[in-house]
Amino acid sequence: xxxxxxxxxxxxxxxxxxxxxxxxxxxxxxxxxxxxxxxxxxxxxxxxxxxxxxxxxxxxxxxxxxxxxxxxxxxxxxxxxxxxxxxxxxxxxxxxxxxxxxxxxxxxxxxxxxxxxxxxxxxxxxxxxxxxxxxxxxxxxxxxxxxxxxxxxxxxxxxxxxxxxxxxxxxxxxxxxxxxxxxxxxxxxxxxxxxxxxxxxxxxxxxxxxxxxxxxxxxxxxxxxxxxxxxxxxxxx
Numbered sequence: 001x002x003x004x005x006x007x008x009x010x011x012x013x014x015x016x017x018x019x020x021x022x023x024x025x026x027x028x029x030x031x032x033x034x035x036x037x038x039x040x041x042x043x044x045x046x047x048x049x050x051x052x053x054x055x056x057x058x059x060x061x062x063x064x065x066x067x068x069x070x071x072x073x074x075x076x077x078x079x080x081x082x083x084x085x086x087x088x089x090x091x092x093x094x095x096x097x098x099x100x101x102x103x104x105x106x107x108x109x110x111x112x113x114x115x116x117x118x119x120x121x122x123x124x125x126x127x128x129x130x131x132x133x134x135x136x137x138x139x140x141x142x143x144x145x146x147x148x149x150x151x152x153x154x155x156x157x158x159x160x161x162x163x164x165x166x167x168x169x170x171x172x173x174x175x176x177x178x179x180x181x182x183x184x185x186x187x188x189x190x191x192x193x194x195x196x197x198x199x200x201x202x203x204x205x206x207x208x209x210x211x212x213x214x215x216x217x218x219x220x221x222x223x224x225x226x227x228x229x230x231x232x233x234x235x236x237x
Contacts, residue, residue, distance in 0.1 A: 001086075001091075001120065001121045001122070001123055002030075002082060002086060002092050002093070002094055002113070002120060002121070002122055002123070003022045003026065003091075003092070003093045003094070003123045003124075003125065004093070004094045004096070004100045004106045004122060004123065004124045004125065005019040005022050005023055005093050005094070005095050005096075005100075005125045005127070006019065006096065006097075006098060006099045006100045006104070006124075006125060006126050006127020006128075007019065007042055007045045007046060007095055007096065007097055007098070007127055008045070008097075008098065008127045008128035008129075008133065008205065009097065009098060009128060009129070009130040009132075009133040009134075009204040009205040009206075010041075010045055010097070010130075010133075010203060010204055010205030010206035010209070011045075011133070011205030011206070012045055012046070012047075012048045012049065014127075014128045014133065014205055015045070015046070015049070015127070016125065016126070016127065016128075018125050019125045019127065020049055022093055022123075022125055023046055023049055023050070023093055023095070024049060024051070025091065026055065026091050026092055026093040027054070027055060027056065027090045027091045027092070028055070028056045028057075028058055028085050028090045028091070028092045028093075029043075029046070029050070029055060029056070029057050029058070029092070029093050029094075029095060030058050030060055030078075030081075030082055030085075030092060030093070030094045030095070031043040031046070031057060031058070031059055031060065031094075031095050031096075032059075032060050032062045032078075032096060032105055033059045033060065033061055033062065034062065034063065034064045040059055041097055041226070042095040042096050042097060043057060043059070043095070044206075045095075045097070046095050056090075058081060058082075058085065060077075060078040060081060060082075061074060061077075061078075062074050062075070062078060062105060064225070071108070075108045075109055075111075075112045076112050076116070078109060078112070079109055079112035079113045079115075079116050079117070080116060082094070082109075082113065083113065083116055083117040083120060086117075086120055087117070094106060094109070097127075097130075097226075098127055098128075098129055098130055099126050099127045099128070099129050100124050100125075100126065100127065101124065101126070102129060102151070103153060103176065103177075106124070110122060130176065130201070130204045130205075130226075130228055131151070131174045131176065131228055131230060133204045133205050134199065134201035134204045134211065134228055134230060135199075135230060137201065137204065137209070137211045138199045138201065138211050138213070138230075140199050140230060140232060141232070142172055142174075142230070142232075143171065143172055147171035147172065148169075148170045148171055148172070149170060149171070149172040149173075149174065150166055150170045150172070150173055150174070151174045151176065152166070152173065152174065152175050152176065153175075153176050153177050154175035154176060154177055154178040154180075154181040154185060154228075154229065155177040155178070155179075155180045155181050155225070156177075157175070157181065160184070160188055163185075163188055164188060164192060167188075167189075167192050167194060167231060167233075168192070171232065171233050172230065172231070172232045172233075173230070173231045173232075174228065174229075174230050174231075175228060175229040175230075175231070176228050177225055177226070177227075177228070178200075178223070178227045178228050178229045179202070179223040179224050179225045179226070179227045180225065182215075182218070182220040182221075182223055182227075182229075183220045183221060185229065186215055186220055189215070189231065194231050194233065195215060195216070197231055197232055197233060198213075198215055198229050198230065198231045198232075199211070199212075199213055199229065199230045199231075199232070200212040200213075200215050200218065200227065200228075200229050201227065201228050201229075201230075202223060202224050202226060202227035202228075203224065203226055203227075204226075204228070215229075
């Protein structure tokens with residue numbers, strides 16, 4: 001069995017008790033790494049709870065790109081690595097940021113594992129989402145009464161007209177992975193009169209966390225990928 005643990009947004013104390021028990025019970029821990037030489041964010045979050053004397057960490061190189069031609073071989077190789085360890089009798093956990101089933105990398109890995117090693121079982125432990133943690137840090141209600149909320153991957157939202165419609169139709173719009181999209185997102189929010197209704201957050205739960213209510217003061221061209229914007233129409237606390 002492979003246990004998939006959602007680590008939450010970045011604060012090691014936001015890992016659930018169930019997730020922590022699964023981490024500490026595992027002999028081998030698989031963590032994604034976006035590129036060679038880069039630090040695994042998942043490993044950074046889980047590090048305070050690991051025991052290097054009895055646990056082995058295996059980093060999986062998983063490029064954060066849209067090109068399926070690059071991604072499929074990487075996922076296939078990662079699945080083969082995981083299957084080899086589990087078939088050797090080791091208990092394993094795959095660790096990733098946020099919640100595994102909300103834009104989580106595990107869905108791609110799951111597909112490859114099912115094809116390569118159909119005898120392996122998957123157990124998924126949910127995690128706190130980055131936007132829940134950002135809303136808490138900014139004391140911003142996500143939804144009240146009959147209000148509606150929509151969650152989008154901002155870096156993939158290329159249609160300005162669709163974004164305008166969503167901003168008009170939903171009381172709260174959560175834009176994840178917002179860093180690369182900010183230069184085109186902020187003018188749309190300003191045009192809609194919603195820039196003052198937006199909360200910006202980056203590296204939520206980590207030492208370098210930034211929570212900002214004024215997007216005008218940000219350098220829009222140099223913000224990290226792991227950032228988000230919550231736009232809420234109506235009353236704000």
